[in-house]
Amino acid sequence: MSVATQDTAVSTGRATRVLIYLILLLFALFYLLPLYVMGVNSLKPLEEITGGNMMALPGQWTLDPWRQAWSTAQIGVEPTGLKPYFLNSILMVVPAVAISTIVGALNGYVLTKWRFRGDTWVFGLMLFSCFIPFQIVLIPMAVVLGKLGLAGSVPGLILVHVVYGIGFTTLYFRNYYASFPTELIRAAQIDGAGFFRIFWRILLPVSGPIAVVSVIWQFTNIWNDFLFGVSFGGTSQPMTVALNNLVQSSTGVKEYNVHFAGAILAALPTLVVYIVAGRYFVRGLMAGSVKG
Amino acid sequence: MGFLDIRNVTKSYGQVEVLHRVDIAVEEGEFLVLVGPSGCGKSTLLNMIAGLEGISAGEIAIKGRVVNGVHPSKRNIAMVFQSYALYPNMTVGQNMTFGLEMHGVPKPDRDRALAEVAKLLQIDHLLDRKPGQLSGGQRQRVAMGRALVRNPDVFLFDEPLSNLDAKLRVDMRTEIKKLHQKLRTTIVYVTHDQIEAMTLSTRIAVMNKGFVQQLGSPKEIYDTPANVFVATFMGSPAMNIVPATVVMENGTAHAALTDAEGQVQRLRFSQDLRAWEGKPILLGIRPEAITDPEGADRKSGNIQSLRNRVTVTEPAGADTFVTMTVSGRDAIARMRADANVAAGQVFDFAVNMEKAVAFDPETEQRIA
Numbered sequence: 001m002s003v004a005t006q007d008t009a010v011s012t013g014r015a016t017r018v019l020i021y022l023i024l025l026l027f028a029l030f031y032l033l034p035l036y037v038m039g040v041n042s043l044k045p046l047e048e049i050t051g052g053n054m055m056a057l058p059g060q061w062t063l064d065p066w067r068q069a070w071s072t073a074q075i076g077v078e079p080t081g082l083k084p085y086f087l088n089s090i091l092m093v094v095p096a097v098a099i100s101t102i103v104g105a106l107n108g109y110v111l112t113k114w115r116f117r118g119d120t121w122v123f124g125l126m127l128f129s130c131f132i133p134f135q136i137v138l139i140p141m142a143v144v145l146g147k148l149g150l151a152g153s154v155p156g157l158i159l160v161h162v163v164y165g166i167g168f169t170t171l172y173f174r175n176y177y178a179s180f181p182t183e184l185i186r187a188a189q190i191d192g193a194g195f196f197r198i199f200w201r202i203l204l205p206v207s208g209p210i211a212v213v214s215v216i217w218q219f220t221n222i223w224n225d226f227l228f229g230v231s232f233g234g235t236s237q238p239m240t241v242a243l244n245n246l247v248q249s250s251t252g253v254k255e256y257n258v259h260f261a262g263a264i265l266a267a268l269p270t271l272v273v274y275i276v277a278g279r280y281f282v283r284g285l286m287a288g289s290v291k292g
Numbered sequence: 293m294g295f296l297d298i299r300n301v302t303k304s305y306g307q308v309e310v311l312h313r314v315d316i317a318v319e320e321g322e323f324l325v326l327v328g329p330s331g332c333g334k335s336t337l338l339n340m341i342a343g344l345e346g347i348s349a350g351e352i353a354i355k356g357r358v359v360n361g362v363h364p365s366k367r368n369i370a371m372v373f374q375s376y377a378l379y380p381n382m383t384v385g386q387n388m389t390f391g392l393e394m395h396g397v398p399k400p401d402r403d404r405a406l407a408e409v410a411k412l413l414q415i416d417h418l419l420d421r422k423p424g425q426l427s428g429g430q431r432q433r434v435a436m437g438r439a440l441v442r443n444p445d446v447f448l449f450d451e452p453l454s455n456l457d458a459k460l461r462v463d464m465r466t467e468i469k470k471l472h473q474k475l476r477t478t479i480v481y482v483t484h485d486q487i488e489a490m491t492l493s494t495r496i497a498v499m500n501k502g503f504v505q506q507l508g509s510p511k512e513i514y515d516t517p518a519n520v521f522v523a524t525f526m527g528s529p530a531m532n533i534v535p536a537t538v539v540m541e542n543g544t545a546h547a548a549l550t551d552a553e554g555q556v557q558r559l560r561f562s563q564d565l566r567a568w569e570g571k572p573i574l575l576g577i578r579p580e581a582i583t584d585p586e587g588a589d590r591k592s593g594n595i596q597s598l599r600n601r602v603t604v605t606e607p608a609g610a611d612t613f614v615t616m617t618v619s620g621r622d623a624i625a626r627m628r629a630d631a632n633v634a635a636g637q638v639f640d641f642a643v644n645m646e647k648a649v650a651f652d653p654e655t656e657q658r659i660a
Contacts, residue, residue, distance in 0.1 A: 185437075186344050187377035192365030192394035201390075205381035 016148075036275045040044060042066065042260035049256050065257035069246070069265060073258055076245045082262055085242035089223060091154050092238055096161040097218040103162070104169020104214055105207060109199050111170070112177040113185045130166035134227045137164070152234020160232060169214045173184055176210035177203065212280035220270050239266050295478055296341070296446055300350035303336055303502075311336055311502045313350065318446075318495075321476045327489035328499035329525070334482045335450060337499075341480060342371050342448050354445055365394065370439035371448040374455060378423035378429045378438075378501045385410075385419035388438045392531040395442075409440045412471075429460050436471070452625045453488065462606040465491060481527035486526045490514065516649065520656040523576050523649065529613065532582070532623040535653070537573040538568040547575050547650070552601040552617040559596040563660035573659065574651040579613070581644040584633065588642035598641040602633055616641070 012020075040064050041049055044058035082275035111123050141160055142151070150156030170275075180203065188198045229238040243266045247259045274281070294317030298533040303311035311333040318324050326334040336411065341352055343364035351358050359367050370391070378387050389402045397405075412417040413433045423431060432452065439447055452468075453461045469492055472479060483489055489496050490510045491591035498505045498513060498521075517523035517531070524530040536547040539558065545565035546558040565573075581589075588595045603622070607615040609630065614633055615624040625641055633639055650660045 015610045181375055181377065183373045183375050183377040184379060185375060186342075186364075187371065188379070188390070189344070190342060190371050191370065191391035191438075193390075197394070202379055202381075 009270060014072075038260045042257055044257060046253070046255055046257050053221070054063075065261040066265075067253070068255070069178050069258045069262040072073055073162055073246055073255075073262065074249065074252075082239060082242050082246065082265055084151075085237060085239045086265065088154060088233075088236045089269075092157045092161070093219060093222050096158045096165070096222050097128040099158070100162045100165035100169050100218050101211060101214045103166055104171075105173045105204070105211070106199070107166070107170040108173025108175075108177045109203055110249070111174045112180070113182060113198075114195070123170070126167050126170050127165075130171065134164075134225075138231055142232065151232060152236070154236045156232050156234075157228060157236070160228050161218075161225070164228075165218050165221065167241050168217060171218070172210050173207070176207065180206070209280055212277045216273055216277055216281050219273050223270050294318050295322070295355060297353040297482070297578055298337070298341070298350075299353070301337070301340060301352060302349040303333070303340060303345070304348045309348075309502065311340075311481055314504055316497055316504065316507060318478060318480065320478055323472050323479045323481065323492055323494045325481045325483060325489040325493035325496045326499060327483055327486055327496055327525075328505075329484060331501075332499040333502040334484075338371075338448050338450055338480060338482045341446070342369055343367050360472060365391075368442075368445045369448055370442050370444040371450065372435045372439050372452045374451040376435040376452075376455075378422075378431060380423055383420050383422060384415065384426070384434050384437075387423065387434060387443050388419075391438065391442050405441050405443070409437045412440070413437050428456050429464060432456065433467075433642070436468075439623055440475075445478065447479045448478055449479065451483055452481075453483070454485070467515060468492060476656075486528065490526070496526075498525060500525070512513050515647070516658065517576070518658055520574060520576070520651050523651070523658075527578060529579050529624045529626070532577045532579065532618070532621075533574050533651070534577075534619045534621050534623055535572060536619060537572050538565050538570065538649075538650075540566070540569050545569070547573070547648075549575065549619045551599065552603070557600075559598060559643055559645055559648070560594060561648065561650070561660070562594045563650070565650060565660050568650075568659065572653050574653050574656070575647040576651060576658075577645055579624045579626040581647040582623070582633045583642050583644075584627055585640055585642045587628045587631060589644050589646075592644045592646045594645040596643045596645050598643050599638060600641060602635055602637050602639050605633055605635055614639075 037054060040057060041054060042157050043061055043063070045060055045062055045064070048056075050057055069082055071083050072079055073081045075082065075085065107126070111119055145151040145156045145159070148156075148159075150159060184202060185198060188202050193201060223238075224240060225238070226240040226244065229241045230244075233241055243262055296318040298314055298318075299314040301311065301314045302309060314323070314333075314337060319340055320333075322450055326337060328334050328635055336345060340347050343359065343362060353359060354367060354369070373545050378384075380388065380389065389406050392402045392405060405414070406419070409418055413436060415430065415433050415437060418426065418430060418434070423434065426434065432455075449468075453464055456464060465488060472492075481488075481492060489498075490513075493510055495508065496510055496513050497507045500521050506513055506522045513522060515525065520533055524533060534549055536549040538561075539546050539548045541558065541560075544566070545561040545563070547561060548556055548558050551557050559575075559644065582598070584594050585595075585597070598618075600616045600618065602616055604615040606615070610629060612627045612629055612631055612633070614627055614631075616623055616625065616639075628634065649658055651657065652659050
């Protein structure tokens, strides 16, 4: 027997509700399990891992694996830890995200508010770039970087990621600005504001949500990229490549605790970005698609 | 030469011409309303004056200076948009002074102009708010304030009242009229609402299909419409247009038409229509020119009687609208609220033929 409630359109009984929460809880635990394993094992000495239960809490808590991973672990031939590579990644990611987002915003602005003959074609071609797999552009990109003298350097990697990211950022900003009233641009023109002034004073201040989307997307992709990093990184390889070198080394004892700590270190920046800006991410994604 | 000259202005997109040789001279202090149905080219013309759209042929001059190719911000015009187009990230005050800032006016001068206009429009208490926190009527005022603050030569209004609810629209209409009477500025105003056009304007340009159908004072447009389109577009309910034939009787022209029963009735013209004897015409009579005999205009020298059956009565409060069939078409009479008519009844209508007009059925142009 069930009594229809007045406040919800679809009424659910108490039992159904408990079941739903239980299932959700199970999924959440299942989803968090890898993080738990990584966290727990990065805080125990190696013997505890090799000697037995991976799921158990540390018998003896220690931060040594983290210290090792950060500053003394053997990466390739040098015992530098992940620190220099982490810096490489930061030096690459920050400008690459900033440049690709700004260029994407400008593209979106031009493609919606300063229409020109053939603009839909230009946009279509830029969209096309979103569907090109990384592997296809490796050789042409290597040639271009070589000709520019940027091969094996951080600026080279920045260029690669900016070029590859512009398609996505342009798509985001174009769709967002498409619902921005053109009358505002016209009003600003009559008021005497020029191309960049309108962009800077009228459009950018309301672009927060979509800028967050673009930054999160670009940050995650560029930070997590391995292929471009290993192909064009040269002496300034990013964090992902270093992590691979740490984990995949075939000499000596496998220090799982250090590997776990290193993996968390490599994932940390993207996690922070998501936690800080996550709710804007969803809001921004919606804002682009549905007016309101 | 006027204050704002629109000379033979044409607009075409590729092969399609959407505006055909528009020629209007606006005097200083005039309130010109461009009115017409959607797609008639009125907004395009306004955007061309503003400089937001290019001019395909002809020229537009403001104060004697040809402005074809002059950037919108350098034409010394201000525009109020239908959506108000207030910058959402700026306060009301910043919105209103943005144009002055862009033109490099120093801060103290901007503040002085802002204070003056804000006081005039009674929005001084709103200056620190964001547009999102304002009601529709307040946004409308801010949009007008933004235009006023720049003290332009010409104000352009693009359907500024169409986003407001009915009551507010009437209030703001009066506000705009008051403002114009006080400031005596030159205004070009676009609307599709013929009542706005009638009430606000000193002159109206009725447009349709890219042509200016008629340019004249509200009274000219209303009393002597140039063609059937203008006659039916202006006025609500629309002017009754019924087929009739011109017949001569005692040396004067009469309109012969049929009543609901098919009987021929004759209404004497005030105009001289001898040349049209025996020919078909379209007779145009405004609903308020057909009344009950007691409600007829006493100053009129030509009240004709039309005996006809009433089809429907619609009491509208202030008036009662009475529908009948004339020459096979519905015709509406506007009567006093307490006029004693009922549906089905045969009634003696009083037709004020001084206000009647006649159109050529072929060209639909007015002939008398």
